[in-house]
Amino acid sequence: MDEAYEVVTDVAEIARLNKQLATQLRKVLPYRESREITYPSNLHTGTVYFETSAGASVRAWSPRVAPGKLENFFLFADPGSTNRIEIEVQLTFPAGTYNRRAAGAFVRDGSGDIFVAHRGNLTKGTAGLPKAKVFREFAASVVEAADKPKSSRVILIAGLKAPDLADQLWEFAKQAREVATQLGEERNSDAGQSTGGAPSGGTGTGGLGKPRGAGAGGQPASPADRQMKLRAYFDEYSGEGHTKGHGGGKRTVEHGAVVRALELYLRNKGSSQKAQAIDLAIVATSRVDLFEVKTSARTTDVYTGVGQLLIHGECIKELLGLVVKRHLVLPGEPKASHGRAISGKANITVVTYQKKGSRYQFTGLN
Template structure:
């Protein structure tokens, strides 16, 4: 059991939240779990955001709505999605600073609930709005990712497959297929692009926002054909994202990752 909270000399010790972690496998009853960043190798403690406390109004949905933050999404060893908040790295200078912030937020939320604000019509409307957004962001997944495939590290494979596909089609006279540190793939001259492709390894909002920005910055010409290349892991993108793609004339290309290959769904 990992009970944590504020230390106060004037009162009895109060548990702010339980950061219990399972000994093995995935146990969703335990709010805490460990994740590993595949780029840096750093291990982090995460928490589902599920909190209790005996006070009416204290719960995960209310906390997420009050915090106004969407949990980060990770993939477990079986390839299934799970979300939560990064509480702290397990090592490093100042590692506990983010833990302190998270605990303070939970404590502030519980104090706020005690004022009765969680039961007001305005907060209930905000909660329903957040729930609708959260379901949209999390409810469109197609099954699960393969536990054997590391999507992020396969970014280069997707770009190579895209390059091979585009190389098999005619390129306008005086132009060539280009790739540099700023763009994943493009067609054009040294000074202007007629086509641009941006590859992302997930369909989370953060990646989609970044991709749209990159396409608009580096494919700023009105005649440039912009392409967003994403994994085939959602049935449909959020409506506001779809509207933006339509308004900015950005075409979507999907792909499936195989253990040893990439399939472009074109």
């Protein structure tokens, strides 16, 4: 059964939850300074709370009450400096009157637990980035939530009462900046092509009369072309259906964290690709390693993961003309009989993960 998620829309409850968020953050950010904070369209002097009293690129947070909104700026900065601080990411919640324009949201899962979430509103420079592409990059953590009277896609970041709330918030801030930079570069590349500039490699559509994944003369396309085709496949697939989570808010947050850790571990093996339907694909010159992450080794999750790997793997193989190696990532070994079937006829490698402190360790990667 799909997990039900609901955005908190009552402004009084939003204000209460924002105070709870502030209380949690003040526990780990005790050092206070008055600093200038800058962002694309504004500059103001505000109170900044630092994790330590000295150092470089220290985690910091600045809350602010503005007309119609409750602002939370997440920062990396040097305590004691006079330099202006640039915002990494902001979580803004509506105040006074509810609206969906704010970047932040509080989301309740089917168990009643509250999660801090982001609506995908990221900018690079002064321009906003396409939400569909932002959600593509955070696909492992995206859920669809009731947002009366509509529904909204949001990125679950962390449980409001999670002991590692601060770690997850600043990890999201770092990833959000990386995503904004990447999408900003894509936007500039697309603009260059539309004005006659040099192409960045591949259109993702395939030439008329050529096999998919092939370049001029029917030869295999360059790695850049293949990556663009895979990205196009992701874009097309991500528009189908809706993501409602992975069995609860905590599991969804863990799912996103495992995918991020896996990508970080493997990124030097090839080009990292993600999608709404695909957790992670590492694209190299001669092969694609396809990963599906599940946060339990229950029979239903194993069945689902195997099916996703088989279907998505065939789609990618058809598009790219590359060998696809499939990997099912679980928190423990499946049943022995399932393990034999998975590694036998299905030809899927089982990878297990274990959390050690704030990090994940993987067994079975080759």
